[in-house]
Amino acid sequence: MLTIEMILMTVAAAVVLSVLGIAFGLLLLGIDRRVSARMQARIGPPLSQPYIDLKKLLSKENIIPENAVASIFNAAPIIALASSLIVLLYLPIGSMMPVLGGYGDLILVMYLLAVPALAMVAGGFASGSPYATIGAQREMVSMIAYELPLASIVIAVAWLLYSSGITDPFALSSVVANPVWTMVGPLGMVGLFVLLLTFAWVSPAELSKIPFDTPEAETELAGGILVEYSGKNLGLFTVAQGVKTLVMGGLAVAIFFPWNISPLLGLTSYAAMAVDAIFFFLKVIILMILSVTVIRTGLARFRITHVVTLFWVYLGLAGLFGLSLVILDSVLMGGF
Amino acid sequence: MSLSPSFKRSLWVFHFNAGSCNGCDIEIVATITPRYDPERFGVRLVGSPKHADVLLVTGPVTKKMAPRLRRVYEQMPSPKVVICIGTCGQSGGVFYDSYNLDGPVDDVIPVDVYVPGCAPRPEAIIYGVVTALTKLERLAGGEE
Numbered sequence: 401m402l403t404i405e406m407i408l409m410t411v412a413a414a415v416v417l418s419v420l421g422i423a424f425g426l427l428l429l430g431i432d433r434r435v436s437a438r439m440q441a442r443i444g445p446p447l448s449q450p451y452i453d454l455k456k457l458l459s460k461e462n463i464i465p466e467n468a469v470a471s472i473f474n475a476a477p478i479i480a481l482a483s484s485l486i487v488l489l490y491l492p493i494g495s496m497m498p499v500l501g502g503y504g505d506l507i508l509v510m511y512l513l514a515v516p517a518l519a520m521v522a523g524g525f526a527s528g529s530p531y532a533t534i535g536a537q538r539e540m541v542s543m544i545a546y547e548l549p550l551a552s553i554v555i556a557v558a559w560l561l562y563s564s565g566i567t568d569p570f571a572l573s574s575v576v577a578n579p580v581w582t583m584v585g586p587l588g589m590v591g592l593f594v595l596l597l598t599f600a601w602v603s604p605a606e607l608s609k610i611p612f613d614t615p616e617a618e619t620e621l622a623g624g625i626l627v628e629y630s631g632k633n634l635g636l637f638t639v640a641q642g643v644k645t646l647v648m649g650g651l652a653v654a655i656f657f658p659w660n661i662s663p664l665l666g667l668t669s670y671a672a673m674a675v676d677a678i679f680f681f682l683k684v685i686i687l688m689i690l691s692v693t694v695i696r697t698g699l700a701r702f703r704i705t706h707v708v709t710l711f712w713v714y715l716g717l718a719g720l721f722g723l724s725l726v727i728l729d730s731v732l733m734g735g736f
Numbered sequence: 737m738s739l740s741p742s743f744k745r746s747l748w749v750f751h752f753n754a755g756s757c758n759g760c761d762i763e764i765v766a767t768i769t770p771r772y773d774p775e776r777f778g779v780r781l782v783g784s785p786k787h788a789d790v791l792l793v794t795g796p797v798t799k800k801m802a803p804r805l806r807r808v809y810e811q812m813p814s815p816k817v818v819i820c821i822g823t824c825g826q827s828g829g830v831f832y833d834s835y836n837l838d839g840p841v842d843d844v845i846p847v848d849v850y851v852p853g854c855a856p857r858p859e860a861i862i863y864g865v866v867t868a869l870t871k872l873e874r875l876a877g878g879e880e
Contacts, residue, residue, distance in 0.1 A: 433775070442773040449778055455742035456789075461813035463786060531784075630786040630813040 413499045414489055421488045424681060425642025426450040428649070431685060432693045439697045450642065457635035465628050467528035476523025477629070477636035483515035484643040491650040492576045494676025495660045505570035506554050509651065513550075513606065516640055517543050520625050527628035535624025538704050542612060545711035546605040549598045552719030556595055556726045557655055560584065563730045576658040584729050591725025596656050598719045600691035603648045605711065607641065610696040612707055645692070649684035652691070657683055743789070743815070744869045746778040750788030750812070754805050754841065756795025759855035760822040764792060767858040774862060785811045790868060792861075793847075796824040796831045797839030809845040817848045817868040821861060826850050 430447040437444025446452075464470050489499045490509050517539055524536030557580055561569035564583050568574050580592055605612035626637060661679040662672035702710065751764055768774060768781055782788050785808045797805055809818065818841075823829040825841040841847055848871050851864035 437773070437775060440770050442770040443776045444773070445775050445778055449746070452742040452745045452778060456746040459743065460789075460815070463811070463813050626787070627784045628786055634787060 410499055417489060417493070417499060418485045421485060421643050421646055422639055425644070425646040426454065426639065427642075428645045428685065428688055429638075429642045432645070432688065432696075435689055435693045436697045439694070450638065454635050454638055457630075457638065458632055460631040462631035462633060463628075465528055468628065469526040469528070472522050472526035473628075474633065476519045476526065477633045477640065479519040480516040480523075480640040481636050481643065483512055483519065484640050484647055487512045487647045488643060488650070490572060491647065492572055492654055492658075493650070494673065494678075494680040495662060496673050496677065497573055505568075506558065506572060506575065507570055509572070510550065510554055513647070513651075514543060514547075516644055517606075517608075520637070523629070524625035529628050531627045532625055535627070539608070539625060541704060542605055542608075542707050542711075545708045546602050546612075546715075549711060549715040549719040550602050550606075552716075552723045553595045553599055553602075553655070556591070556723040559723075560588075560726055560730065572654055576654055579658050580656065584726065585733050586729075587732065588726050588729030591722040591729060592656070594718055594722035594725065596652075598715050598722060599652055599656070600687075601695075601715055602711075603652065603691045604695055605707070606648055607645055607692060609692050611699040611702045613701060645688060646684060649688045650680070652687050653680060653683045657687075743872065747789050747865065747869070748780050748782045748787055749790045749792055749865070750782055750785045750808075751792045752785075752794070752805060752808055754793055754795040754801040754825070754839070755798035756822065756824060760794035760824075763855045763858055764794070764821065764861060767861045772858050772862065774865075779865065785809075786813065788812055789816055790865065791816065791818045792821055793818060793825055793841050793845075794821045795839075796828045796834070796837050797841055797844050798836050799838045802838035802844050805841075805844050815872065817872060818845060819849045819851060819864050819868055820847045821851050821856060821864070823852055823854045826852060829854060 427447065427450075429450040430445070433449060434444045434447055464473060486500075487509055490504050490512070492498050521536045521539050521543075524532040524539065557575060558569045560580055560583055561574060561578060564578070566574050566578060581589065584592060604610070626634065629637060660672075660676045662668075662676050665675065667675055751761070753761055766772070768779075785791070789812075791809060791812060793805065795801075809816075820826060820841045824831060825839065825847075828834070828837055828840055831837060838844060849864050849868045851860050853860055856864075
């Protein structure tokens with residue numbers, strides 16, 4: 401039964417987690433810029449640069465173009481930020497179970513991940529600029545492109561849990577409680593590794609980072625979707641970007657690296673939660689550097705046609721290959 | 737006009753070519769290379785005037801570019817500064833008596849800082865941006 405205290409607890413946890421998520425998401429952006437600068441033999445901005453940028457953007461004039469649809473144009477950044485924060489509430493942080501865990505599963509997380517991008521598309525179309533319109537169309541195309549590999553990863557994980565007889569295979573709490581690597585033989589190991597690499601390529605596309613930043617393409621689209629945004633609205637989009645980075649890292653941790661450090665240290669209760677949360681953030685930082693920063697510094701941008709080919713043909717095949725290896729493995733192991 | 741202290745640690749720059757010979761533009765690109773690394777001070781080159789705090793104008797303003805320069809200037813959210821890069825923007829340079837000029841730059845939009853040179857070195861451009869910062873601070877302090 402839902403009691404008042406439970407609702408209050410959930411709301412309080414949600415507020416705390418949102419504030420933490422925003423702060424840590426911006427820090428992730430700062431780490432990303434710093435590491436990228438070091439890779440190019442530069443000193444790079446301080447880690448606090450995204451906070452400084454945000455403060456500046458909030459103090460600047462907020463221009464709404466004359467031919468924009470003002471209501472959608474202003475709502476888009478808020479929806480983008482709100483939906484990325486909601487995904488965060490569905491993710492387990494270390495040993496702390498998801499705040500809204502009882503109300504949704506992996507499938508819901510997959511759909512929620514599409515909402516910030518959809519909000520950006522709506523904002524782009526509403527800004528009434530040809531650059532933003534092209535950017536929004538490109539964003540839609542790349543969204544359609546990267547859903548297939550992402551879906552094959554989710555299906556593989558759910559299949560694995562289902563074939564081992566776990567009752568709620570799509571719930572994130574059961575994904576975390578049963579690390580996928582422990583449930584497969586050598587063949588499935590290879591399959592999961594292929595899926596992990598696929599996920600590492602889906603993350604930069606989900607975050608619109610180079611080489612998949614075709615919707616924002618600074619050189620030919622002048623910022624694409626974001627071209628008409630300034631001041632407060634642009635700042636909100638920056639925050640949403642940070643939270644989304646955290647969410648993608650958190651999802652990768654939950655699916656592929658769900659181990660906690662507190663059992664090793666023999667901690668319990670709140671101390672364990674704190675230590676695990678710190679360990680979780682460290683894992684997110686490492687994954688983010690490997691799958692976003694290194695790729696974006698080392699590669700140039702793909703054309704939009706190349707993005708589609710890459711995701712539908714190569715990564716789509718890789719995802720299905722990994723999925724079939726996992727299924728084959730569980731059949732051979734006699735689990736089904 | 738209010739100015740937050742974070743402003744000077746996060747200047748986003750938009751580059752506008754108003755009929756330049758490309759000499760100054762190449763120097764601006766040289767300024768953002770890893771050798772000078774202005775990103776360590778939060779300076780970033782952005783693609784849209786809506787995102788920008790600083791407008792870098794190069795070249796004498798040709799008749800075709802004058803209305804565009806005015807529109808780009810009006811699209812920038814305030815507070816904003818304009819920096820004129822190169823001799824052409826100050827006096828017309830070698831094109832001073834051309835039939836096709838609407839410039840120099842300060843005949844078209846208000847300019848805050850001039851960086852002379854044909855073309856100015858990257859060090860000069862960085863110095864110009866720093867000077868623009870002090871001007872912004874004075875504006876914030878209520879001086880004119």
